[in-house]
Amino acid sequence: MVLLSSRWRCRLLCFLTILLLPVLGVVSSQAADGTTQFEQDVALLVHGNFRQKETAMDKIAAGNDPRAEQLLRALLGGKLYRVKKDGTPVYVTGTGSRVSITAVLSGKDLGTVKKRTLKKITINNRLRGKLRGELALLGLRSPDPGKRLAAVNKLMTSLNPESIKVLEQLIKTETNGKVRKELLTARAIVMLKDPDSNTRLQALTDLEGNLRPTVKNELARLLDREKDKKVRQKGEAVLASINAKIALYNTIEKIFFGLSLGSVLVLAAIGLAITFGVIGVINMAHGELIMLGAYTTYVIQQFMPASIGLALVLAIPAAFIVSGLAGILIERTVIRFLYGRPLETLLATFGISLILQQSVRTIFSPLNRSVSSPAWMSGSLQLNPVLSLTVNRLTILVFALLVFAALYMILKKSAIGLQVRAVAQNRSMARAMGIRAARVDALTFGLGSGIAGIAGVALSQLTNVGPNLGQSYIIDSFMVVVFGGVGNLWGTLVGGLTLGVANKFIEPWTGAVLAKILILVFIILFIQKRPQGLFPQKGRAGAAS
């Protein structure tokens, strides 16, 4: 009896609410008893029959309550319930016999309850279809331009002739340029199907140069069915111009990838350009100095796992110091006894590279270590629908240029740079002028090695850090230096970037490995023609060869 009466009370309440709704709703959104229009709509939605639900849905969607979207989504997803006892509308999360519920109106967490104390708010297929459309429109009316943009993009996949009215309306009120552009695109796509050929022509004009994949598909479909000659011609022209634009952007993207690869090569090779070019020393352990830089990054990140970005920034000077000191140590203990004997230097430094590799393998394990990227380096820069640039590659490209500029300034403007160049050009004359050539040698070698360490920091963001990291770059680096011209920093920059871009342009035809082989063969042939590289330079190395 009690149960029955409570149920009846509930029904009665509902009935009264429904009865009162039109009056209250029309007059004002704020009812006398303090309930808002939204709350009344929700009550109707929760308790009414399908027809009433539809009315409520429409009202909720047309209103601008921020809770509307979540509510409609929950309704569509079958997560909207009401508590049987008092009719409170709730969201349900979790499955099984016990579920946790949240109040729709207040957003309060109401704890967990038995599922059978709740009643699901059901909808039928007609409502479901309508609901989807309303949800899309809801996004379009959102005050946040980002949300509106997302909603237009979503709408783009489910356009129908009716959409045009809504779109027209939205275009009138839209203030954000980006969203407006997308709305116009959407409208034009609908207009393409218009029976009037003038409207179709207008649509084509609107779509000119639009890079969306949807637009391209729609145009292709239009050309399949189009009878009108004028529209056809125009359509073909528009499609061709779009394709040309896409091809252009693809080329730009390829150049970007090439430059990105090239910047890595430049970073790896530029330290070598100093040791090989300026003091004429073949350092086969150069790759392992890069590896040391990468491992330095790894170690610093292990110490401060909370701030990855800061660790990465700190790793740059740290890697410079670690690799630079290792380089000076190598120079002082081995290389200085071998000046003037390049082949012996080559063998000895190769031995050092093996020792360094094996040390790392013993200390850190032979497995690859992963260095994480900070958040500001992940993601990509979406310039337009067909062209996006990955941020980490962009960062490394910029970084490589900065390192190059810094090194160039050191060599051209600083006192030590002057000494380095003097010793490179004429060792005995430089010594006669009071330059301590041996010290300069050590410092130059340290500088080149330090740059290798910095390259290692950059590489740790692109590839896995492992004992073989250096080995895979040493031959490429030598190729860049030899190609660009020994002892010439500009040559290294141009050579590295050229090889990177060339590699990316050959790759689509031949695959990555064959592209690499072709580049190697090309350099071998190039050296026949110009043994001094792209930019020949005088110096100790230049005179020796």
Added chain:
Amino acid sequence: MKILRYLKTDIGGMITLGLLALVTIIVPICNLLVPETSGLHVSTFTMTLLGKYLCYGLLAISVDLIWGYLGILSLGQGAFFALGGYAMGMYLMRQIGSRGVYGNPLLPDFMVFLNWQHLPWFWHGFQWFWFAMLMVVLVPGLLAAVFGWFAFRSRVTGVYLSIMTQALTYALMLAFYRNEMGFGGNNGLTDFKDILGFSLQTDATRAGLFIASGLALAAGYLSCLYITRSRLGKLSTAIRDQEDRVRFIGYRVENIKLWIFTFAAILAGIAGALYVPQVGIINPNEFSPLASIEMVVWVAVGGRATLYGAVVGALLVNYAKSYLTVAMPDAWLFALGALFVLVTLLLPRGITGLLRKKEANR
């Protein structure tokens, strides 16, 4: 006979060749005729290992010929070695016939696995032993001739040439790792059954291969000795020491270099061809720059510009490698690295340099 006269002045060579002859005769006898229970028995494993070392010895001689006597530090000698090995490997693959896992009478297993329908054109002819042997000589020889022609004509020398040779072997390694090349990708060629109708599993065949390796080493040694003591050899030493002067006198330096470089490549190819049936596999790892540079250290350890030194170095370093990679796997690369550094810094003449009396400075 000139060669005997040369040999008389090469005492280290006489000792090396004498020991080589002894080993080549005694080891197969101890393996085949001495019963296994006897203390003098040499196991097939040991004999195969020794056979491998003999191939390395021949390879080391080829490196020494161009590095010690011509002054070209090739970091790509392994490429020629591996090409010779692949030529032999292709012959051995074709000999498997329908005994492969997939039982295809024409196509080797890996091609069936890759779903190839036809034998690639460059695999034709390798069913004949003579053709394969021709290729063992021709392929490395031709590659060396073409590469050398380009390099020496435009006077690429010194470290440039070293890096170019390294790039060459690196490029070949990348190429051979590709399945589409038709050489078995990274698995290479393996699972050989027999050579010239003799099963590779029997001790007798192994002994035969061992003897062949010994003979090849001796022949290689004598031919290199002949070259280095002949006028050509004198010229090559002159090029090593003062290339410009030799050119100014009127000699065609590039031609001399080309001949010797090509001959060394052929020797390396033969070494590779003998190596493959003994170890039973050839894969792109043989092309790796590290493998090539290891060969240089054999010669450096043994002593540059002495042919027997190269052989001694190859045996010593490889024995150390076999020992260390088993006893202390981590220590091998440390040892090899230290060897590079110490030999170049402290022992520029190698081990045999310690034994020799101080010769006139070059």
